[in-house]
Amino acid sequence: MKKKILLALAVLMITIIAACVGLYLYYEEQSDLVYKEVFVEAGTSECDVSEFLKKDNSSAKFSDESSFDSRVPGDYKLTIIATLPIFGEKSFDTVLHVQDTTAPEVSLTKDSIEMYTTAPAPTAAELVESIFDVTNCTIDFKEPYDFSSEGNFDIEIVVADTSGNETIKSIPCKVIDDVTPPEITGVEPLTIAQGDTVSYKKNIEVTDDHDDEPTLEVDSSAVNVDKRGTYSLTYIATDAAGNVAKKTTSVKIVSAKITEATQETVNEMADKILADIITDGMTQLQQARAVFDWVVNNITYSETAGIDDVLSAAYKGMYYHVGDCTVKQKTAEVMLNRLGIKNMEIEKIRDTRGHYWLLIDVGEGWYHYDPNLQLDGTLIFYWHDADLWAYSNAHKNTHNYDPSKYPTIQ
Structure with a gap:
């Protein structure tokens, strides 16, 4: 009997000990819920509480005192609170290491x-x-x-x-290393009729040894286009290196009123010029060339002259020595008429702008005669039709005209 009692007590003790060990192991298992350290890359995650848990626990949360910023590198000591089966609520300490190992x-x-x-x-x-x-x-x-x-x-x-x-x-x-200023070319004295507008930059070129696009400014502050007189005009070119070049010229403002442009006065002016440029023995072709050269060399180009009738245009060209293509063409027309040289006006087909020149016939048929210095320096004197078309086509249709309106041109 005594042996049975001792055996029962031994079994009971073993059972109690086994239960305690099992309970302890269960507690330890439940207590091993949170990682001691967690490492994250700064800015790559919002980093919620689940990243700290070894196993799921829906009750787990950060304590109210725990705070961190996953965008800011540093070591953050945190506390996580979770409810464990049987044992209830428990606190767990952990450290969040926010690392920055990524280069910008x-x-x-x-x-x-x-x-x-x-x-x-x-x-x-x-x-x-x-x-x-x-x-x-x-x-x-x-x-x-x-x-x-x-x-x-x-x-x-x-x-x-x-x-x-x-x-x-x-x-x-x-x-x-650029110390050379830009070069300004094409600067000449200007003559402008009172009230006329003028493009000061027309025919002006600026080049530089390094800068493909140097700037060009025009100081016309001293010019009063409404008052007759001679004024100073300055061109200022600057390259990308800051080198500056300046050139100064004169602007002469002349009266725009042409009250004396009568047939008589215009003929007298033309005859006076012809007396100086025509010599005995000249052929009509040589005379036409003399007139051509005088117009090209003595009448300064001015846009928007606004004169269409032959007498006013010729008067302006011969008296003021300023005008557009119409003034030049009609000045030459008057002089050629005084010399008895057959001529007629020819007009470009108008696109963005118009243009006028002459045809002349000195006994060899009609030829092109344009007493305007072209932008590239070309002089169109006594040109065949084929040559003019080739030039016009190569220069943006400068002389595109309707052949049906004119006689056959050589």
Whole structure:
């Protein structure tokens, strides 16, 4: 009997011990709910409580005192509260390590730099278009660069975040030493009829040894187109290196009133000019050339002259020595008529602008006769029709006309 009692007690003790061990192991298993440390990359996750749990527990939450920012690198000590079966609510300590191991993403404003020694030196920040990183970044050159001396070199730009991650971008740089100012050509004294408008930049060209597009400004502040007199006009050209060239000319404003443009006065003026340019023994072709040269060399081109009748136009050309293509054509027409040289007006088919010139016949048939100096310096005197068409087609239809309106042209 005694043995049975002792055996029963032993079984009971073993059962109690086994139950305690089982309960302890169960408690330990339930208590091993939270990772001691969690590592995340800054800015890549919102990082909720589930990332800290080894197994699901819908009751788990951060304590009210726990706070962190997954965008800001650092070590955050946190407490997680969870309810365990049998044992109830329990607190778990953990550490969130927000790491920044990613270098900044960087794009530059350009693929290469070409600059002049006279230009301000760029800063590293000016060459960076955008940066993507979770922290603030610094921008600097990897080393000092000399932008004041001519040469070719690669610039290295270093962008570093607060965690020490760096991105290095390289950009080729060419520094040019340019001390030669632009060259201004085509500047001549101007004569303008009172009240006329004028394109000051017409026939003016600016070239530079480095800059393909130097700027051109015109200082006409001293010119009063409504008052007769002689004024100063200045052309100012600037290249990309900052070199400046200036040229000054005169602008003569003459009266626009043509009250004396009668047949008699115009003929007298024409005869006086012809007396100076026509000599005995000249053929009609030579006389026509003398008139042509006088008009080209003595009448300054002025746009929008606004004169159509032959007497006023010829008067303006011979007296004021200024006018558009109509003035030049009609001045030549009057002189040719005084010489008895057969001529007729010919008109361009009007597109963006019109144009007038003459046909002449000195006994050899009709030829083209345009007493205007063309923009490229060409003189159209006694030209065959084929030659004029070739020129017109190559120069944006400068002399495109309707052949059906005119006699056969040689």
